[in-house]
Amino acid sequence: LGDVYKRQERNPGGPGARAEYYEVNTEHQTVIDGEVFALPEDDTDLSWSISDINLKELETVLFDIENLTVNSTSDNTINASVDFVSNYDGDDEDLSFFLAVVETSVSVQAILDDNPGISLPSYEGTDSILNVLRVMNPSPAGYTFSGRVREDTVFSYTMNWEVTNVYNVDKLRIIAFVQSNVNVSEEDPNSENYTGRVLSLIHI
Numbered sequence: 001l002g003d004v005y006k007r008q009e010r011n012p013g014g015p016g017a018r019a020e021y022y023e024v025n026t027e028h029q030t031v032i033d034g035e036v037f038a039l040p041e042d043d044t045d046l047s048w049s050i051s052d053i054n055l056k057e058l059e060t061v062l063f064d065i066e067n068l069t070v071n072s073t074s075d076n077t078i079n080a081s082v083d084f085v086s087n088y089d090g091d092d093e094d095l096s097f098f099l100a101v102v103e104t105s106v107s108v109q110a111i112l113d114d115n116p117g118i119s120l121p122s123y124e125g126t127d128s129i130l131n132v133l134r135v136m137n138p139s140p141a142g143y144t145f146s147g148r149v150r151e152d153t154v155f156s157y158t159m160n161w162e163v164t165n166v167y168n169v170d171k172l173r174i175i176a177f178v179q180s181n182v183n184v185s186e187e188d189p190n191s192e193n194y195t196g197r198v199l200s201l202i203h204i
Helices: 013-021 050-057 108-114
Strands: 030-032 035-037 063-074 077-086 090-107 128-137 143-149 154-162 172-180 197-203
Touching: 063 172, 077 090, 077 172, 090 108, 090 154, 108 128, 128 154, 143 154
Parallel strands: none
Antiparallel strands: 030 035, 063 077, 077 154, 090 128, 090 143, 090 172, 172 197
């Protein structure tokens, strides 16, 4: 996340809105499960480790994500559908469901060629930027739900996206996820103050 994506003409409002949601405005900042990790002082190393990812994987999955199906009806259209199945009972929930499109790899040189005059000092022309967010479906806000959730409740959603602003259609993938918009500190007073905790995620 950060300026490197927002400065690309091929990355319009959706990805920029996602960065703004987490208040990310600097290259190399990382968001894991809604928590923004601060930049290291020397700006060369990550401020998190693989153990942070491993700990997230041990947490209880609150939704099963099933039947994620992606069909391309033509060379420039992607259709997808997915079911989110609740594994818990909850009151006063504030949820957002997404089908995001990601380009798995984009060369820095292609970005520079496509955006004359911009500077990417943190990268070499031979580098590639991985997992570049292209669009949030149905919108940066997602499919929203507020209210009571009961175990085995199914939330079903679809997307129909005309492929635009990508470098290589063969490198596109779909990521389905659901997030809580409730501030984590409201659930755990000892926690940091942030929203956007991902409750479950799957990709294809």
